Amino acid sequence: MKTTELKIIDGGVCAAKGFKASGVHCGIRKSRTKRDLALVFSAVPAACAAVYTTNLVKGAPLEVTKRNISDGYAQAVICNSGNANTCNADGIEIADQMCQLTGQALGIKPSDVVVASTGVIGQKLDITPIAKGIPLLVSELSKDGNLNASEGIMTTDTVRKEVAVKFSVGGTECTIGGMAKGSGMIHPNMATMLVFITTDAAISPNMLQKALSSDIANTFNMVSVDGDTSTNDMVTVLANGMAGNSLITEDGPDFDAFMKALNTITVSLCRMIAGDGEGATKLLECITEGAADKQTAKTVAKSVICSSLLKAAMFGADANWGRVLCAIGYSGACVDVNKIDVAFKSAKGTIAVCKNGAGIDFSEEKAKEILLEKEIDILINLNSGNQSATAWGCDLTYDYVKINGDYRT
Amino acid sequence: MKTTELKIIDGGVCAAKGFKASGVHCGIRKSRTKRDLALVFSAVPAACAAVYTTNLVKGAPLEVTKRNISDGYAQAVICNSGNANTCNADGIEIADQMCQLTGQALGIKPSDVVVASTGVIGQKLDITPIAKGIPLLVSELSKDGNLNASEGIMTTDTVRKEVAVKFSVGGTECTIGGMAKGSGMIHPNMATMLVFITTDAAISPNMLQKALSSDIANTFNMVSVDGDTSTNDMVTVLANGMAGNSLITEDGPDFDAFMKALNTITVSLCRMIAGDGEGATKLLECITEGAADKQTAKTVAKSVICSSLLKAAMFGADANWGRVLCAIGYSGACVDVNKIDVAFKSAKGTIAVCKNGAGIDFSEEKAKEILLEKEIDILINLNSGNQSATAWGCDLTYDYVKINGDYRT
Numbered sequence: 001m002k003t004t005e006l007k008i009i010d011g012g013v014c015a016a017k018g019f020k021a022s023g024v025h026c027g028i029r030k031s032r033t034k035r036d037l038a039l040v041f042s043a044v045p046a047a048c049a050a051v052y053t054t055n056l057v058k059g060a061p062l063e064v065t066k067r068n069i070s071d072g073y074a075q076a077v078i079c080n081s082g083n084a085n086t087c088n089a090d091g092i093e094i095a096d097q098m099c100q101l102t103g104q105a106l107g108i109k110p111s112d113v114v115v116a117s118t119g120v121i122g123q124k125l126d127i128t129p130i131a132k133g134i135p136l137l138v139s140e141l142s143k144d145g146n147l148n149a150s151e152g153i154m155t156t157d158t159v160r161k162e163v164a165v166k167f168s169v170g171g172t173e174c175t176i177g178g179m180a181k182g183s184g185m186i187h188p189n190m191a192t193m194l195v196f197i198t199t200d201a202a203i204s205p206n207m208l209q210k211a212l213s214s215d216i217a218n219t220f221n222m223v224s225v226d227g228d229t230s231t232n233d234m235v236t237v238l239a240n241g242m243a244g245n246s247l248i249t250e251d252g253p254d255f256d257a258f259m260k261a262l263n264t265i266t267v268s269l270c271r272m273i274a275g276d277g278e279g280a281t282k283l284l285e286c287i288t289e290g291a292a293d294k295q296t297a298k299t300v301a302k303s304v305i306c307s308s309l310l311k312a313a314m315f316g317a318d319a320n321w322g323r324v325l326c327a328i329g330y331s332g333a334c335v336d337v338n339k340i341d342v343a344f345k346s347a348k349g350t351i352a353v354c355k356n357g358a359g360i361d362f363s364e365e366k367a368k369e370i371l372l373e374k375e376i377d378i379l380i381n382l383n384s385g386n387q388s389a390t391a392w393g394c395d396l397t398y399d400y401v402k403i404n405g406d407y408r409t
Numbered sequence: 410m411k412t413t414e415l416k417i418i419d420g421g422v423c424a425a426k427g428f429k430a431s432g433v434h435c436g437i438r439k440s441r442t443k444r445d446l447a448l449v450f451s452a453v454p455a456a457c458a459a460v461y462t463t464n465l466v467k468g469a470p471l472e473v474t475k476r477n478i479s480d481g482y483a484q485a486v487i488c489n490s491g492n493a494n495t496c497n498a499d500g501i502e503i504a505d506q507m508c509q510l511t512g513q514a515l516g517i518k519p520s521d522v523v524v525a526s527t528g529v530i531g532q533k534l535d536i537t538p539i540a541k542g543i544p545l546l547v548s549e550l551s552k553d554g555n556l557n558a559s560e561g562i563m564t565t566d567t568v569r570k571e572v573a574v575k576f577s578v579g580g581t582e583c584t585i586g587g588m589a590k591g592s593g594m595i596h597p598n599m600a601t602m603l604v605f606i607t608t609d610a611a612i613s614p615n616m617l618q619k620a621l622s623s624d625i626a627n628t629f630n631m632v633s634v635d636g637d638t639s640t641n642d643m644v645t646v647l648a649n650g651m652a653g654n655s656l657i658t659e660d661g662p663d664f665d666a667f668m669k670a671l672n673t674i675t676v677s678l679c680r681m682i683a684g685d686g687e688g689a690t691k692l693l694e695c696i697t698e699g700a701a702d703k704q705t706a707k708t709v710a711k712s713v714i715c716s717s718l719l720k721a722a723m724f725g726a727d728a729n730w731g732r733v734l735c736a737i738g739y740s741g742a743c744v745d746v747n748k749i750d751v752a753f754k755s756a757k758g759t760i761a762v763c764k765n766g767a768g769i770d771f772s773e774e775k776a777k778e779i780l781l782e783k784e785i786d787i788l789i790n791l792n793s794g795n796q797s798a799t800a801w802g803c804d805l806t807y808d809y810v811k812i813n814g815d816y817r818t
Contacts, residue, residue, distance in 0.1 A: 121731030122730065231735055325530070
């Protein structure tokens, strides 16, 4: 599932018409060089859709966002890093204050603000630095603010994560872009994933939600860094319609074009998130083909990408295909083990290591050369049908343990 | 779930009447100092019960054992380390040969032999060293052979794992003992768990199977080192009746006494296996109380013990209770988050860290002191009922990555 068909452009969340952004250091994080507050603003109200963590323990900002966008519209996103505002008695109150302050500073309704937080759980989030930071964010809003904004949502992320593409809806050129934070935080706690997507396409809130809900089943829900589902995961899309296409209100070619562009953005961000997993040295992509049904393909791909043993083997560039078979075997998927083929692939080539569920002779030297690359595909063919699925993950490294084992203080 | 009620005695698998054992180096493993073949022998045929991995990819020895004990009886156990004999075209044939050679050397039917293997997957197991080793094993069978036998099944285990207790069935003194290998292997591949239990109690094959199947649901199935279910996991019990109690053929006080003794053995071995998990520095025990039903208690305990983030935090002696709540939240169990209390406990004391789903003030110094111990209890109260469950695991460390990331050769 490569993203070569639509041309990647610069601009991230600011690429689409009418969107500006900014990011500042307001003081939630101690280091003055780390931005910890980000704002995205649309010149006009935008259709808004979102998906949230399935964790029963939900961050307060998610509850407030859910309420605010229940009418299908929003105009701004405010997000802080350094504190998750979760499991705090006053969490809802603080998240509400963030929306009120943002609404005041922008001259929009507080209920048109999406709010998100990422960082340590169970520590009170002080509104004071945020109250100081918001006017600054508003004064710095600009068309190239995507750079600072995508920094402002980072925690232990080692690189900014953003992407944008142009696409056509019924002959009208539209743009969609997004930014994400991946796995990790400065006071390590959990691998929260936050994704903010913006587009100037005109699409109704219902169809936008349909597009997002359908897309994430095959993209963000197929990413795993460590198997822990955060309390604060959230993906939102704002669609402000400023491209001027005729409003997408139903299934059809226009909706398909939008879905394809959205998928290009989400797959790109999935790869960035997985490749920048905590402590990761490699992006792993597990592609399962030949499944009897879609769910089997997904279950197998995700089980393999989640296996600690396989992740450690990939860190060691070890073509330990037994661990792939093992992870398929305990996945819960109904598969015929004796039909399974496994191969490893990277920029250095492809090597088959298992055929019909049993090992085959292969060059360990060639396998090592392939597995020493930074992007590894684990190719599985179940030879039982024509359904496929992709899952994204990363290797398990000393640094994962270091990042997550270090004392919080 | 401590094991203080029945007195622990020496002897492991040889503690019960009529059982002898031995362990030798036959040459499967390269290091001459590592025993790699073990034998357990009962003077008379014994009722036999077993449980096997749920992995669809099953080691050949499991298939052969299943067939051999289908009549409910066995008299010997042969087990090698260094090679799992799994995903090999000739796996069944080799496992059968191991039984034939063992049967010949002992003068018993090959179909009365339980066979097990643990080690690397997908590499042909050469019968030659085993054929040489079996006569040696038989000549070395002795009443204190449990020491060598429990070494012979070790892979990356750092300590031998065995335990035994005496108990009474209807006034007759009986003995039960066992040995286990935990998580790891010299050519790291997966965390196979093998457990062999022996008893001189007289119990019918059906009741023995009932006891074992019931017990493991709360013991071995509640242990996790890394979430990967091996292809070769197996637990067997041999009961030779030489204690002379009246045969247990139905539920009642005798069966209850047997169940209690069995549980003492299995809980002890669970704690040993978890505490000696690959790279582990700590034994973690998660005790969930106050659940509305047993399954909720088990789901919560197991989710917490499996969380990579929590395991890394425990390695760092970090009282990061947010990760406990997070793991409960994504466990799939239906719980009221706002009722959850969390505390950490060790030999240095107990410290409450979360009350009603929110953080409470606690001394970080005291928490650190408690968490620096080698055995940590994670105490969860759901405050929604009276069901409880315990799960066992270990911390996630640099050495786990090292053991499993190193190249096989």
